[in-house]
Amino acid sequence: MAYTAETWPIAAALLQFPGTLRDGSSVQDAPVESWVETLSEVGRVGFDNVDLTDSWLRIGDLTPARHAEFASALRHLSLTVPAVSITRRSVADPVAGTENLAYAHRTIDAAAELGAGVLSIGFHQPLTAAQREQLWFWNAAGAADDVDDPTAWARAVARISELGRHAADAGLLVSIELYEDTFFGTADSAVRFIEDVDLPNVGINPDIGNLLRLHRPVERWQDMLAKTLPYANYWQVKNYTRDEDPLTGAIVTTPAPLELGVVDYRTAIRDAVALGFDGVITCEHYGGDGLGISARNMRYLRTLLPSEPALGAVQSADVLKEHVG
Amino acid sequence: MAYTAETWPIAAALLQFPGTLRDGSSVQDAPVESWVETLSEVGRVGFDNVDLTDSWLRIGDLTPARHAEFASALRHLSLTVPAVSITRRSVADPVAGTENLAYAHRTIDAAAELGAGVLSIGFHQPLTAAQREQLWFWNAAGAADDVDDPTAWARAVARISELGRHAADAGLLVSIELYEDTFFGTADSAVRFIEDVDLPNVGINPDIGNLLRLHRPVERWQDMLAKTLPYANYWQVKNYTRDEDPLTGAIVTTPAPLELGVVDYRTAIRDAVALGFDGVITCEHYGGDGLGISARNMRYLRTLLPSEPALGAVQSADVLKEHVG
């Protein structure tokens, strides 16, 4: 495994940058200068890697000329795109599923052309009106997959498998994120799904923050990671404070830097690396200064990742005996 | 606009320093050594600028001799007072309004003599017994202005206008803070009030933290800032985590560093600067280590403020074309 703490690809998600500018125009149609403005801000806080979140820009929908402009902007800013993330365009969407599948295929080709190694995808659908009215969208329920319907399950497996094979041809991994009320709504369901797909380049994005922020009982984070880390090939990390008030039953969660939330990423990262995880890590953060917190998280992660290839157990014992005697 | 990230006047509020010392004596009557002790602590955490909060010391009530002592202490410590803040001495107070008005006039003169450029003021009244019993005083309702009474409104406008004219003569701005249940209890009300006053040196202190910490529905912070930033001439910044539990209706807020709370100050500062805001920024923080968090916030703000005067849009596009082209 080649990465060390210093070289591990840790990317900024672009969640905090809306796809529609204040004048009502779309980032998709914006001049390259507008793209450069956003991307330079990402670079300025310390990121070399960008996870191209498609809520900001849909690389799969650019013309070749505009794609070239975008690639040129990245080069100009010395930024790399190790992963491209499709959000809220589920291939299991009952209305837009087929359209979303075609879009995912286009995105694989565009991502490969950009040099990305991962297509990140999920089964979450567009925010509902109720979600948009909340302070935090996850405080209302969103659209749900028909997890117990074998036909729906099989069709979703088939579509992801189809994307997986295309991605393999293009040299990409496909990673699917844990997300409530979808086929990846629990660790167990995600593992079962990935085993049904059974392709070496299709794995789990163990984004347990999506579940830990919910105002409902959730599985222990230790258990969710124990189940999903063996299948992880990419990782969107984020953290939340969480308390469950015994007096009233209130559940309260707030976005927190990785270091400060309920998940112990020191242990989580160590366990993942011990299991052989060597994927792209993407920093996401909702609320407040998402970009600034993501940069802080990136620096924190580098203190947790191995600074050099670990000694084997036997060698390590020898070294210790020498020193401790 | 002359300020850059390095030179922008960012001041420490003195909220965490009580006006009554542990032996029961008043800071007002304390020897200069006591003032120096407090002010040096503010300097030691990294501040060059102090917002002279009058819950600690009422500059308007010092004799000329003691005023000179205070000014000498500031010089000795290389501290500047760009703003003086009057708290809980509302000119609309039904009992003490007239007395508070006279006090505000004295404070303008004293602040000018000290070299301050801003008088910060608000319509909040002394804490009620119920507020003092709370863990956080804002968890109980305080005194309220008669916002819908045209006579009360007109009298408040008249008194602020009177202060505004005096302040203009003395070379000061007047800035009035957003505060729940007062004439500045909502962004809309604040804007209407400022337009009624209609003086170039009287503006809004868009202290939206005062509203976001409340256990009641509040307007989106983005909307409050969009309405008030065009009128901002001074800014008390603070942040809070906030969650609204859909299960029980519980609302939970806790004081947070600027970077970690619900308001995105990265966007807020950028928008303010784009609108031409060039006022004093004051760091307030309740709970825990208010001074330490204020210092952390000051350093964070300097990473958000423009490091140099922005290029005009045309020039910027030219530069980009040259590099990206």
Added chain:
Amino acid sequence: MAYTAETWPIAAALLQFPGTLRDGSSVQDAPVESWVETLSEVGRVGFDNVDLTDSWLRIGDLTPARHAEFASALRHLSLTVPAVSITRRSVADPVAGTENLAYAHRTIDAAAELGAGVLSIGFHQPLTAAQREQLWFWNAAGAADDVDDPTAWARAVARISELGRHAADAGLLVSIELYEDTFFGTADSAVRFIEDVDLPNVGINPDIGNLLRLHRPVERWQDMLAKTLPYANYWQVKNYTRDEDPLTGAIVTTPAPLELGVVDYRTAIRDAVALGFDGVITCEHYGGDGLGISARNMRYLRTLLPSEPALGAVQSADVLKEHVG
């Protein structure tokens, strides 16, 4: 008083390291290499001092040979153990009290041999099943002492006095932690207990975080510290955010770095030092990255502790007059 900010013994608790390894074996029986692995991680984040929490390793239950191995590991890593902490082995436990008393005696001897100066102890008993099922164990009630039973009280005082005399012979302090529903469940009760023991080397560990995280009304932290700091001879510091929702009665608390929680440690440390406190400070943190936050807290504490012996009041006034004049 010899300590300064740089030299003050600030130790890491080992709460985040379980006593049972993942393979089901015990840290107690683990090879020295396993101990070194854990202790080096503590050193790597910046600690020179370790508070030997017995939920990880019971120094009192090691054979002389294994004790020597442990001491050698500490020397190898340049780590000091200024304090040993016994947790959840109350000498007032109705079942295991006598056994726990014998264990505490053994631990005093072992701690002294290791060069520790403090035995930290408390009346908290093993977690109940209900506590273990909670997200945070303190969200359910645990075992309680019979605080109002004079016989139980007297027996507890006698046992602590017995330990105190043994510790004095061995050159150790004994410090007892504030803990809900025990003899040290309130500041008043803790003070009364310590006065009943009345030994110069037995004092209070004013670990108010244990109480401030509870979902019930708690005494103001300022009042708890005012009562207990005069008796403090060792201090486990930790902090929590806390809010009490007036709408629903919900109480919400989450673990927070020292700087960010409800207790103002800037004031607390200053008051403690002014009262002559010169004890070991131990950083504890539950939830998330306990070790990383403890290291952050250690660095923060060093910014609060006096950088040099304070000038006497008269000298200080002289210096000021000279400068301010």
